[in-house]
Amino acid sequence: MSTLPSPATIIGGPVSPYVRKVLAVCELKGVPYKLDPIVPFFGGEKFSELNPLRRIPVYIDDKVSISDSTVICEYLEERFASPAVMPAGVAERAQARWIEEFADTRLGHVSIWRLFYESVIGPLIFQTKRDKDKIAAIVAEEIPDVMATLERLAPAEGFLFDRLCLADISVAVFFRNIEWARVELDRSRWPKTLAWVARATATPALAKVSAMGDRLMQVMPDQHRKVLAEMGVGLTETTVGTDVPRRGPRI
Ligand SMILES: N[C@@H](CCC(=O)N[C@@H](CS)C(=O)NCC(=O)O)C(=O)O
Known part of the structure; x- marks a missing residue:
């Protein structure tokens, strides 16, 4: 089981497969987290500062502020080795x-x-x-x-x-x-x-995070925090999201 002084912050809504990948690993390893479930296109200036690529997920804890699901999952695997999510050999x-x-x-x-x-x-x-x-x-x-x-x-x-x-x-x-x-x-x-x-x-881990995405797909983005809270998902107190969509550097 993991230890963190306080829950990690994960920025990004569970409609994103890359966010669900990270959430599933947190669930498997028992890493506590709070979610800021933004749709990346609605990220504000703070989001651009945290990830200049303007992509979700972003992961922040007492030691790191990192982006990219693969980088995040590797970090989680190294810091919280058990249970492993990588094979042994x-x-x-x-x-x-x-x-x-x-x-x-x-x-x-x-x-x-x-x-x-x-x-x-x-x-x-x-x-x-x-x-x-x-x-x-x-x-x-x-x-x-x-x-x-x-x-x-x-x-x-x-x-x-x-x-x-x-x-x-x-x-x-x-x-x-x-x-x-x-x-x-x-x-x-x-x-x-x-x-x-x-x-x-x-x-169980993937079923749980898939259910979050299923629920979000039934409502508009401005309802995402509300429905996740109803599902018992821990949320951040503040958000890096805004109301105006903008495209990231890729498109
Ligand atoms: N390689 C990245 C890809 C992340 C990614 O593309 N996320 C999408 C959401 S599914 C995103 O944030 N897109 C916004 C954009 O690229 O403008 C990862 O593994 O985290």
């Missing part, structure tokens, strides 16, 4: 890191920046029109390549290594956003991957 750890990187970069690009952006973020935050043809084209042309890689990696049962690890979590989190984008993936085409993702998502 050197080679297995390297393999896990590579799968995490593939998920963060390639699966993240297709599922978040292409699908989820087109389906949810654009219409909700930037008043763009949800383009069904564009979504269908992404599903037909971009998803299969990523899914074929995952289908080769997916374990027939259990998880990638001896128990749930960061690589399983890193892959699984994106699939909830694909569901929220109202895209149903073909179970007969990618059975191993979708069964593996379902097993990972059913574990």
Whole structure:
């Protein structure tokens, strides 16, 4: 079990798969946290100071103020070693890191920046029109390549290594956003991957943080703090969020 003089602050709403990855690791390791559940596009000046890339999650505790889910999870693994979220062997750890990187970069690009952006973020935050043809084209042309890689990696049962690890979590989190984008993936085409993702998502830590995202997806961003408080999630007293959306440096 971990010790922190006071709960860590995590900036970023659980609709983000990268935030859910960090929250799941905190849940698994028993790291106490308070959430400032902003949508990154609504971050104010303080958010830009904390992360010039204007991306969530940001993690702050008594010793660090850091960004990037991989950096944060590595820090949590080193500071709060037990229970481990990385496999024990050197080679297995390297393999896990590579799968995490593939998920963060390639699966993240297709599922978040292409699908989820087109389906949810654009219409909700930037008043763009949800383009069904564009979504269908992404599903037909971009998803299969990523899914074929995952289908080769997916374990027939259990998880990638001896128990749930960061690589399983890193892959699984994106699939909830694909569901929220109202895209149903073909179970007969990618059975191993979708069964593996379902097993990972059913574990208590991921189920808990997925439920937070499910609830947020039912309400507008200005209700996010309220509904998370109703769910018993500890929240920061202040926020780095504002009312006016703006794009980060990537787009
Ligand atoms: N590599 C980063 C990616 C984080 C990321 O892209 N987060 C998204 C939300 S899902 C974000 O903050 N996007 C806002 C932007 O890039 O402007 C990580 O692992 O934390």
